[in-house]
């Protein structure tokens with residue numbers, strides 16, 4: 001145990017050195033004019049909707065945090081809360097995770113304003129909410145289906161990786177993958193492991209290095225999604241419902257036990273390592289280097305829009 005702790009302390013030092021100077025307060029960084037990236041806390045009450053159908057045993061969790069379902073702390077807590085609510089209903093055996101944004105965006109990943117020039121008191125709680133969301137979704141007793149009608153980069157991809165089955169719209173503009181390296185950051189180990197488990201070591205290695213965003217066809221080829229639906233075809237919901245019904249036909253105890261076989265070790269690993277993981281994240285993301293890269297990435301997003 002002591003060896004483990006000292007190794008991770010070493011890793012933190014390494015990240016700090018990579019970032020050269022540790023970020024202390026926002027005055028250390030040049031404030032840039034990024035008017036569209038200014039929100040932080042938002043209201044918890046209208047970010048997701050849960051529709052449970054006891055007749056079919058299927059609940060549908062729709063995300064609608066405009067404009068892109070990016071994951072603020074409150075958004076992650078709302079999704080976690082809705083998963084737990086669905087789980088508490090013994091008639092519900094399956095959960096479909098989808099977006100109800102008119103743009104179709106599944107989720108743009110972590111809310112970048114939570115990472116850039118962060119509120120230092122909020123940052124650890126933000127990361128704990130991300131860990132919790134992973135634990136709630138990946139470890140759910142429900143069979144979970146991601147119905148991906150639009151882009152799903154980074155933590156948006158994590159949401160889908162945490163489900164048991166992924167259906168995606170076949171529109172080349174809708175991409176999916178862990179693109180963190182393009183932002184000058186890396187995926188946390190538990191998220192990288194999900195990627196490795198789903199697409200295999202070599203595919204994950206290359207994709208993590210390059211920050212690849214896969215088109216739906218490429219995602220299908222590497223196994224990142226299980227099925228594609230023709231673009232514009234409204235049947236993605238029907239397909240998700242059909243898949244949910246297929247999972248429900250498996251006796252729940254066997255289904256849950258099978259899931260535990262493949263996911264139990266990773267869930268236990270993060271559960272026993274949350275504080276250290278949070279400390280590492282906060283130390284890493286607040287380095288000057290990471291902050292500068294995030295600032296440039298945000299500017300690039302804003303310019304691209306113009």
Ligand SMILES: CCCCCCCC/C=C\C=C\CC(=O)SCCNC(=O)CCNC(=O)[C@H](O)C(C)(C)COP(=O)(O)OP(=O)(O)OC[C@H]1O[C@@H](n2cnc3c(N)ncnc32)[C@H](O)[C@@H]1OP(=O)(O)O
Nearest residue numbers: 036067068070108109110111112151154155188277280281
């Ligand atoms: C122990 C070990 C620890 C190791 C350390 C671990 C460190 C890990 C640290 C962080 C991990 C981060 C994971 C992440 O999830 S980072 C987020 C990555 N996300 C992205 O790169 C996506 C960026 N967005 C896009 O590419 C596009 O917006 C897209 C989702 C494809 C949609 O494109 P489009 O339909 O063209 O729409 P717009 O680009 O115009 O976007 C619409 C509005 O949404 C805003 N937006 C988009 N993404 C985000 C975001 N992630 N956060 C906040 N806001 C976002 C965008 O600005 C537009 O806003 P507005 O209309 O107001 O201008």
